[in-house]
Amino acid sequence: MKNKSSFKKGVFAGVIGCLVVIAVVILTGGFVVSRLYDVGFMGIGDVAKASSISKFIDKYYYKDVSDTKKKDGIYKGLMNSMDDPYSKYMTASEYKDELEDNSGQYVGIGVSVSKDNKNRVVVQQVFEGSSAAKAGIVKGDVIVSADGAFASNLSLTQFTKKIRGRSGTDVTIVYTHDGATHTVKLRRAAVESPSVYGKMLDETSGIGYIEITEFNSKTQKEFEKKLSELKNQGMKAVIYDLRTNPGGLVDSVTKILDDLLPEGTTVYMMDKYGHKTTYSSDDKKQEKIPTVVLISGETASAAEIFSGAVRDFKYGTLIGTKTFGKGIVQQEFELNDGSALKMTVETYYTPSGECIHKKGIKPDIELKYKYSGDPAKVTSMDTYDFSQDNQVQKGISVLKGKLEN
Numbered sequence: 163m164k165n166k167s168s169f170k171k172g173v174f175a176g177v178i179g180c181l182v183v184i185a186v187v188i189l190t191g192g193f194v195v196s197r198l199y200d201v202g203f204m205g206i207g208d209v210a211k212a213s214s215i216s217k218f219i220d221k222y223y224y225k226d227v228s229d230t231k232k233k234d235g236i237y238k239g240l241m242n243s244m245d246d247p248y249s250k251y252m253t254a255s256e257y258k259d260e261l262e263d264n265s266g267q268y269v270g271i272g273v274s275v276s277k278d279n280k281n282r283v284v285v286q287q288v289f290e291g292s293s294a295a296k297a298g299i300v301k302g303d304v305i306v307s308a309d310g311a312f313a314s315n316l317s318l319t320q321f322t323k324k325i326r327g328r329s330g331t332d333v334t335i336v337y338t339h340d341g342a343t344h345t346v347k348l349r350r351a352a353v354e355s356p357s358v359y360g361k362m363l364d365e366t367s368g369i370g371y372i373e374i375t376e377f378n379s380k381t382q383k384e385f386e387k388k389l390s391e392l393k394n395q396g397m398k399a400v401i402y403d404l405r406t407n408p409g410g411l412v413d414s415v416t417k418i419l420d421d422l423l424p425e426g427t428t429v430y431m432m433d434k435y436g437h438k439t440t441y442s443s444d445d446k447k448q449e450k451i452p453t454v455v456l457i458s459g460e461t462a463s464a465a466e467i468f469s470g471a472v473r474d475f476k477y478g479t480l481i482g483t484k485t486f487g488k489g490i491v492q493q494e495f496e497l498n499d500g501s502a503l504k505m506t507v508e509t510y511y512t513p514s515g516e517c518i519h520k521k522g523i524k525p526d527i528e529l530k531y532k533y534s535g536d537p538a539k540v541t542s543m544d545t546y547d548f549s550q551d552n553q554v555q556k557g558i559s560v561l562k563g564k565l566e567n
Contacts, residue, residue: 212236237501246506248492254500259323264411266355266380270326271333271348274355275305276318283313283321285337287375288542289355293348299337301542306336306343326350340538357410358384359543360392363554368398369561371548374418377410377464382417389421389449399452399561401554402468405482405531409463412491412510416441419471422449428471431491431508439508452564453478454557457525462486469523470512479560480525482553489519527560529553 219227237251252260262268272292275283283305288295305313308324316324325333327350336345358381360372370392374381392400412429419428420443430440455472457465457480466485472478491508511517535550548554 241503241505244506248488248490249505250503252502252504254502257494257496257500257502259319259326260494260502260504264378266357266378268326268353268355269329269350270322270353271335271350272353273299273305273325275322277313281314283318289353292353293351294335297335297346297348298339299335299346300339301540302537304338306338308336309334356384357381358388360388362392362395362397363401363548364558364562365396367558367562367565368396369558369565370395370397370400371403371554372400373403373543374407374465374468376407377414377418379411379414381410381414382421385418386421397451399454399565400449401454401456401557401561402478403456403554404461404465404468405456405458405553406460407462407465408460409465409488412441412464412467415464415467419443419468421447422453423471423475423477424448426475427513429467429510429512431510433508452561454560455480456553456557457482457485457523458531459483459486459522461523463488466518466523467510467512470516470518473523473526474513474516479527479557480523481527481529481557481560482525483528483530484524485518485522487518487520487522489517489521527556529556 216229216232219232234251234253241249241251272289272294273285274287274289276286278284285294285299285301285303285305288299288301305321305325307313308321311321311324313321325335327333329351331350332347333350334345334347336343338344357376357378358372358374360370363369363371372385372388372392374385389400416428419441423443425443425445428441428443430438432438453472455469455478457469461469461482462485466488469480469485473480489510490506491510492504493507495503495505497503509517509519512523529552532552533550534552535547540546
């Protein structure tokens with residue numbers, strides 16, 4: 163009897179409770195329901211709106227759009243909400259390409275390319291032994307299409323995907339050289355993309371030249387090898403060329419700075435919570451030779467970390483024009499499905515405590531670049547006439563003065 167009585171009381175209390183909740187909802191004009199509907203980011207209302215937009219696309223857009231593309235568009239749009247050109251969402255395929263770019267090795271035809279102000283894809287470098295080199299493609303040639311996909315209709319990232327592919331497969335390339343159009347079928351293969359080039363410029367004075375095109379995972383090893391080679395050839399002073407270096411990995415540039423500089427902080431980062439990350443050089447290795455660093459408006463990010471450390475340590479002379487001014491650091495976060503986020507997480511500061519973001523680094527000697535030679539004859543760095551490069555010649559002059567003192 164006692165259990166039945168308790169059960170009846172419980173049911174009665176439950177009914178009364180439900181009636182109270184219903185009454186509250188009625189008396190507050192549906193306030194509880196509206197809070198559930200609109201609360202926070204991507205509440206029920208936001209999901210319903212996204213679903214509605216998707217249906218409009220399906221019904222009215224003139225082409226079919228897959229659910230996968232629509233979802234990726236939402237994720238990309240979410241990252242775009244930060245209004246930060248360096249933060250982005252990457253699909254699994256895009257993230258794989260990103261990792262490949264940072265590795266210094268990829269599968270392709272053996273060229274590095276960029277888009278000029280005429281929206282043309284121009285060959286910047288041709289790697290020795292590649293199918294492109296064997297076909298006669300040289301620096302300065304313009305790639306028109308790859309397997310029928312026109313470069314002018316695609317972003318640079320989209321177009322390079324057309325050139326790349328599985329090792330052993332072929333791609334048909336249409337390119338122009340000296341105004342003439344050529345069509346070639348090239349075999350894709352694994353390509354080592356060196357980021358360091360070097361040579362002796364003046365053997366009598368012992369002046370060497372090292373260009374670093376980017377800072378990837380292999381750059382430090384390439385740099386140390388080239389530095390050792392030139393020192394064995396009698397290098398007593400050096401010009402580091404960072405004029406077209408867009409940056410790269412922080413670990414890579416700070417390790418190279420540790421090879422060169424005396425003990426001290428080379429760069430430090432701060433996040434929005436005030437947490438500080440410091441990179442330093444020690445006394446284990448130093449290069450005590452006169453140094454010049456060539457910089458330009460295309461010198462950015464990790465290349466500016468290099469330039470800023472050289473300046474603040476008073477280690478060398480900066481020659482050229484003001485650098486790009488990218489003083490922020492990105493970090494990549496891989497998600498469970500293989501996609502990833504690249505997000506700006508920190509601001510970096512030069513050893514003296516300066517934030518160069520949107521300001522850049524001014525050279526010690528300001529000098530605009532001028533090449534007096536024939537650009538058409540430059541097919542690679544080996545055919546580049548350094549005697550016609552006014553900034554290189556200024557660097558040689560500065561280093562000769564330091565060697566004489």
